[in-house]
Amino acid sequence: MSTRALERIVVVGGGIAGLTACDTLRERGFDGDLVVIGSEPHAAYSRPALSKALLRLDGDLAAHELSPATHGARELRGMSATGLDIEGRTIALDDGEDLPYDGLVIASGSRARRLSDSSGELTLRGLDDARILRERLEARPDIVVLGGGVLGMEIASGAVAAGCRVTLIATSEPMSRQLGAHVAGVLTASARAQGLRIVVTSSAAVEADGARAVVRTADGSRHTADVLVSAVGDLPNTEWLTSSGLLRDGRLLADAHGRIGDGVVAAGDVTAWGPDAARTPLWTSAIEQAKTAASALLDPDAPALRFQNYFWTEQFGHSVKAVGPLPVHGSPEVLVGGGDAAPALLRWHGADGIRSVISIDHRIPIPRLRRLTDAASD
Template sequence: MSEQRRDEVRPAQRRVVVVGAGMAGVQTAVALREQGFDGSVTLIGAEPHQPYDRPPLSKAVLLGKAEGSAFDVDFESLGIDLRLGSEALGVRPADHVLDTEAGPVPYDVLVLATGAEPIRLPGAEGVPGVHLLRTLDDAERLRPVLARQHDVVVVGAGWIGAEFATAARDAGCAVTVVEAADRPLAGALPAEVAAPMAGWYADSGAELRTHTRVERVEPGAVVLDDGSRLPAGAVVVGIGARPATAWLTGSGVELGAHGEVVADAHLRTSARDVYAVGDCASFPSARYAERLLVHHWDNALQGPRTVAANIIGEPTDEPLEAYDPVPYFWSEQFGRFVQYAGHHGAADRMVWRGDGSGPAWTVCWLREDRLMALLAVGRPRDLAQGRKLIEAGTPMNPRLLTDPARPLKNATA
């Protein structure tokens, strides 16, 4: 990333424009006000709906137990100019202008918070009965599918695939999950950790087919690469997501190998006066000595506080805040509460607390004697204590860690 010099002092009434009205965008706008920013704040969202939280979409909203998940934010009283149904088309950093469907929007500081978008199944676009699950409209289209108890085929056994399969089984649907890899969560967890999770599908009455690729989707059926056909009243695609940044191509804002906005340790981009936060941006982690791209809710909640503090502090001599969180996420699937904290990529040792066969167990990853990450299934206390131990860099005793009856905080070196 090119070196970015700090702005000169600007007038008090600076204009901050936030593009993206999901968690990261909303929290950025709110954090600016909470931290005392008195300039103008404009929040621009592509969807026409009031800004909403996404996790309930695969749970309560999908099953008809809630009508929506709108954020409890009074934008008007906070002095936030909310502009919905206006897609971002491009940005001209040299002119400090954001181009949108509704026309150009000038800014003094721009925050990119456009999140991620689901990867589509090649050849399936336009086929009736094929669904994604990312937006409120997606969830609303899927609700009658579950209500009618269709035969459902889920493509992809990742986090979203497992959560949807859980909801579909709860609704009484027959569910088959097809996964190209040899196990669920192949891109997220080592084989020995994901192995116990494969049994959860059968326990719930869902069929999991690994080593299985989709050849094509037809109305009412999924044809697999071995020629077999699965009846499908609906097909739900959950094969991953990528940063929603195609609109930035050619803008001068640096994009990374995965299409994400490349941010620095302060969440500034390569373009002057432009920040990036949430699912659309990667950032360098001193804690893990690598660049992280985190597609999870907590990142979209925490990052905006750093962005707001740095926007407010930039015109002064206050040092900018670095962003280096312990990543965290959770998933509810097949009657289990799964939580993960940290990043295990650089770990050199894995320690089990429990053998994975029971309802509650934890896996810890260490680098030398430091806890780098943990996955807790039905053990929220392990997660809470482990997250603090990761943040503090506390030396651990691997032998004591193996005892699931011993609190993590009492397994230090």
């Protein structure tokens, strides 16, 4: 770890990982020059709200807003880092300037993966995307959602609630890869009952059709709609690091403290973290990683991250919370409820003794949910 005095720390990325890193640096006593470079024009906001409250036509338009920042950093919004010189400790900016740093937090997040260049293929990653989609929903168009993950199902849920006719196209039963067959079955049964049409296909491609985009599925069918929204995963924003020497096979690998190299740490969706070198693109993981990484930047003896992932989703009137490894397989131990209907509190015992607990519409506080994964809770 660097013994160099940290007079200026630069945080690249103005999302929740960047914000949390700034707050942590201040809490841990860093009173030097703190600079945040963020390519979006907005202050940090709640991304999870974009596919939930912000897509509901009667939802709170300010649901994404976070409390104003108190870290006192100089925030360069609407500006991107385009390169990094590790030897010279400078960041190249898109206005042509080079910004020197003593310590660097990489928190540049990820972006939506797309399947075409067509402007008719919408995605949902940022606040501006959400505003566009919400505006389109107001006209109650026919919608195709491509992708049966959490985001695809949340978008489909918002569109069905808005009164749209919605087809969701997925390459496996929706939510099964994220949560496992049991909970996915509960959610998709409810979604179908509320009018969602689900097409499961072995492959799907997006093709431009004038200003619109259409989906072609494995059997050759073309699925057209007024609006196509893809929710087919995310790609880490690592391009600005290409010539820095920090990437391994294109990935940004951080250790269990978030350390990347001398005076450089990383956190959030951009990073493959810890001994598993796994990306965990989840809100609370970004927060916990950012706290750990910012502490490690200041203190060589700061502890490694110990955190069991927490995940939640809201869709088709259901609220699902999960702690522990996902997806879960096989039949659950039913702690509360009937098992295949909401509300329910379900637990799975992994072969390695690690437990996962999922609540469907059960108003259980998260600390209690966490405790149910402990053997001591028996």
